[in-house]
Amino acid sequence: MKKIYRFLFAGVLALCATGCSSSLLDIENPNEVTNTTFWKSADDAKAGVNACYSFLYKEGTWMRWLSFRYDLSSDEGWSSSPWIELGDWTRFLYNNYDFYEGNKVHWEHFYVGIFRCNQVLANVPAIEMDEVQKNQLLAQASFLRALWYFQINLLWEKGTLVLEPQNADYIPKDASEQEIWDQIEKDLTFAMENLPEAWDAADLGRATKGAAKALLGKAYMQQHKYDRAKEQLQWLIDREGSLYGLLDNREDNFTDLNENNQEGIFEIQFDDQNKGGTGNDASMAFGFQRTQFYAPGGTHGTGWGDGKARRWLVDEFLKERRVDGRNDLRLYNSILYKHFGDDFPDQSKKYYANEDASQWFDEWGQDTEDCYIRKYNTSYYREREDYFARNNYRIMRYADVLLSYAECLVETGTLASDAAVYVDKVRERAGLSKLKDSRWKDCLSSKEVFIKRLQMERALELCFEGWRWADLKRWGLLDSQAGIDELKARDKDFNNFVIGKHKRMPIPTSEVEISKIDDVPQLTQNPNY
Template identity: 65%
Template sequence: MRKIQYISLWIFSFTLFTACKKDLLDIENPNEPTTETFWKTEDDAQKGINAAYSRFYKEGTWMRWLSFRYDLSSDEGWSTSPWNELGDWTRFNYVNYNFFEGNNVHWQDFYVGIFRANQVLKYVPDIPFADEENKKLILAQAQFLRALWYFQIAILWEKGALVLEPTEAGYVPEESSEEAIWAQVEKDLQESATVLPEKWGDDDLGRATAGAAKALLAKAYMQQHKYAEAMAELKWLIDKEGTLYGLMDEYLDNFTHYKENNKESIFEIQFDDKNKGGTGEDASMATGFQRTQFYAPSPVGWQDGKARPWFINEYKKEKNLDGANDIRLYYNLYYSGSAADFPEKSPLVYGMTWQKGNWGDQTYVRKYSTGYYREVEDYFAPNNYRLIRYADILLMYAECIAETGGSLTDAASYVNKVRQRPSVNLPSLQNSIYKDVLNSKAKFLKHLQMERTLELCFEGWRWIDLKRWGMLDTQEGINELKSRDADFNNFIIGKHNRLPIPQIEVDNSGGKFTQNPKY
């Protein structure tokens, strides 16, 4: 049951924002559940948590636009969209703070997701269950999802409304600090990790697990430089290597729809191409991965998002143990020299040879594209999005070891696992052209920044990593990013580290919300 029956749930979430007193003229519509008629049975509770998961099928999340904030705003990518305002929001040219696709859509979709999780946490405790353990599982999932959305708010705006119960229309929340939001993220994940199972059955693939909660908690700790705390959570996952988690031999298996929910997946958003509707709230709402349509080269897709070409040279700096180029370059990028660099692999791009007249020397994102099985993109790509992978866990653990003063040799052993995946087959760091990075903590951590992006590029973590490493806080860091991405010539330190609060939220807050600094 691949979609966790998300679609049966659009049901009621918006109708529950208000609850009015009834009088004799009120007529109850059985097709529009309210708080008085819903939240009565175990089935209601299950539909409620499924409704919270269904927020993944909205444009402001990883389904479509969030990659513009995380991939294209970082030095990994850029936008050449003919829609100038869309492109400008990856170039730090923010004029209209209410630009929907660049700002408000994220705020809206995250807070609707929070509202749905809050509904579950508010009403499910009063529902009688035959087995109270099932109730606890539903509540723990809601806590995980609420934490996941608040994590994005802390990253993108660095403040927001900390709302922990469903509210009625007209409610105006207070502004909460980044520190308060991180504290709530920690609390929700700490509590949910103790309840969630290590693994769900086949009918519930895609639900949050204890490992997913611990991995996200580790990321929250790391963003606050709490490396010792993060290390403890990551160790739990690493101790499960070989029994629950591990690396797939084939790197590509993490990005197609053929081997989904595999051992490398820590948390995976379930997409498919069965529903081909819009992204509304009806039963035919789309459940496909839409980013592929925006990243694919024309005429296959819209080519709104492209990769920066510096990746090509970075991958080619070292050969694997067979003397060949790093296969991750082939699987992550489409570029004009790919056929020559990988003569044993298909030179075709969605069934076409390189279109020199149309594509020139541009670099496109192959990762998560569906060119491995079809010749055109659409809004209904079937491949799941692996939000957190075990490779990420290993690289984060290596970072935590170094940051806490541990052995660099020990830290390198976890990096080596990623480098020496059978299909990648790179030498160990100790035997590589980068062996000198083991001579100092500073050199090791700097090199680890590149190891992370070569493994995890276009998976939504680069912008978050840049913030954690402080590269957005100093002119030295910005100069390095400028050398790879000209968009950073527009970057203003202390301003573009965060998005502007949607202006409509500031205007409607009655003074309870202030705009972010320098906006």
């Protein structure tokens, strides 16, 4: 059941002033919702929190453009969009810093999401209501605020730290990456202390204690605080078999057939209903729009193919077969390429309308090297794509926790052979052998070799799930020429990458301009822009 997306914050009703006298304009509108008339009851508090969740359904977040940022700016994918400027923003060719779809939409929607969370955190404490319920609502707002600030640090490595509701006169000022991480830690600590381990069916999709701990673990990892991250992730692993676990069928993580399951730690509750528009009004769209941009076109696909996979991923998948001799089904579920059908002859669904992939590539003159992102597409239940896919997007899932925990273990002194136990859980679910019995067995010889193998294991399990950019930053591959050379070999877009500049995006110019006092910006531009 999908519940969260159904609840929207009540909009403000405007009084039309056209043709009205000045005295009439002074009359108080009894229908207007304001801070004075709202925030009175437990129902108001819950409605306010639901308004915070609604910003998960905005173009600047995972609904649409954030996938472009994380998937296509990393070495996993690239943009083939005919919209040149859109593609340039995945190739580190940043010219117009206010380009909406490439930069400003993220900044705008993250901070409006933060504004809504701040309203809850400022107003709900004064409401007379059950204290447990109150703290659960405050914890959800804290979790979501931390989620938005996490994205701000990943993209810009700085921002403005706003912790209270502000009016239009607010002047943004610099907050460092570390100041933002510190606030993320505070918000997630409060969230994990006050959120339940699970919700009942009526509230599925809300943040849980496990979601807060998983995100806090990721925040610690990005700061290389591996000992603290290990502690948070351990909590989830200790609950394997009760709250969390790997699904037998991994593909269920990317369809709507088994949502909010034991592997999903935090999911955006998408639906295919079209209410029209994605703005601030109550007529929002709730569909997952990424599939339209990533799916191939042609007679049956009806996608745009604006985002494609890099071929190296296909080649890496094909380097190792399952213990039963077949190719890794994670490739089948993740990427469409010319010889897709040849590599998976026992799979009934080749492509939309069961057309063979090789035939389709030939008919449409596609380059053999072209690879389309298949993960999350809707070919499992229909023969087209549009803006309204109904499958949930899993921001965090348990397979990621296992791989992250293995990284934390080896980074804090655990032997690679012991850390490999958690990697093997993911590999064996995919039908592969344990690392010690695989062609990669030498990776158990040292921490350094194990980490390099773990980097590839994460790519194969988690490709196109939005975490590769964070991984590249954490591993330092964006900070050295050796790292950039490694990425260039997989993704030619990194030929444009400038060390010390492109691991962070430019602050939108308009945001810098509005922060000026006596022509001196209080929110300064990132280095080298």
